[in-house]
Amino acid sequence: MTEWDHKPPTPSDLGDHEVPREGDALHEVRIALLVTGGIAAYTTPTLARSLRRQGADVQAFCSGEALRYVTAETLEWATTNPCITRLTPDAEHLSDHAPFDVYLVAPASYNTIGKVVSGIADTVVTASIASALGRMEQGRSTVLFAPTMHGTMHNQVLVENCRRLAELGVRVIPPRDAYGKHNLPREEALVEEVTEAVTRLRAGRSVR
Template structure:
């Protein structure tokens, strides 16, 4: 049998189903698995207007619920050409508001909403909203929402979605006017000459930021993550096995809480989510330059340094591509500049959270190493060792500060949450 035939046979076997039922689950038919709690206790009005993108709104509703939101859908009659009442009721678990009755659904006095999200927001609805026209379910609800927003009682976000030919001067003027009033306008996904609706997760992330009351909101924070490769020649480089997922996870947690966060991510096998603000550092030298450049150009209050920074680099980078097959006679490695020391020296007011990874040391020795760094003037240290990763299957780390006992954290998500909680406490 040829190699192609064997591979094809293996692929067919991997797709084989033995007609067994699905695995049991505690989730009910309407339930969603929680991915976070950033919208826990928040009521979100999902206002759906008459564009083809309305077919995606049940997925948007469920994505909002995965962050803990309670979602109620409002639809125009045109929207129901593209999405059904049944699908929206199933995805929100609430009756859909399709018309205004004596209950005055557009006012929502008895159960106010934390945010109104217009997705998709059509040309017609945006311009009516700008001029205060209230001639239907969506526009009347928005008229009331604007009044609540002016009183500081709610938030509004619109997601413009339409064909490119509809983006004219009238639309631009309406968007600018609404923006000046305090309406959040989410940039559409630009593709094929159209303003397409963004992916569900992107919308949810912006809603989380919009309704956040975290002390971290608008606080400037620099995060670093990932490896910082050093080149051997024009092709080859030395790097490490760390992916940068932790730095990206911390960045996302801070971003969801509304922080003005920026990630410098070392190039490797992992790419952060596209909605996160980040720069890619391809080498150690580029990483160092980007960190110092960011801190020089902008007043950051906090720096979180998770990057697995190269400790050594070749004294000389070989020209071109070193021929393969031969012996590389010498590769003289020299120590790199310690980035956190450079940052601490040049930016003494920066609240620095640094990371320390060790292997073949005891837990007590690890904590002692972290405490020694605290004595050097660093605000907080996240310490972990390889042996504790292997023992539970997830990364185990300890948050070490000057005045508190070390706090254990298990898994990247928990590490990110506890660091964010710690930063909220120090800001308060």
């Protein structure tokens, strides 16, 4: 066991919100991080910072249920952008003024997956995804879903909904299988998924 010598930390030029840059894979890439009410929402501030380490500009959108597991303040600190928690007259969900290249739904709840496949756009997250799908169809954006849920929620409805998303051109990221649950993949794997999706987008290729 080591003892703390009570020295202050080594000085750094990095500002409080800044992240050490680790690469340029996501340089000038705008990412909407759409957070729904899976318990894994609590990990999304560090995911946002991992994306920023590759140069991405990240903005978070949260469903009301997501805000039970992560705070808007933490996501604002982690992204350095406002966290959008409701539909407002500024229409952030359409993001016309600064379109997103990537929409990453992580964690993607059973509920939100089902709503999206049914054409429902009743929250800031589902409405943003409706707009994202339109942009995707026009070849302007790429959409990724990272489903997470307890194993008992893995049923035929989920499977069919995920297949439908994939048919539409959405990348459904395979969950990490552990402890009887569909878990969020590790951050490095999610960053890699986003990077590959951007490469496909820029090459004009869909996920299919």
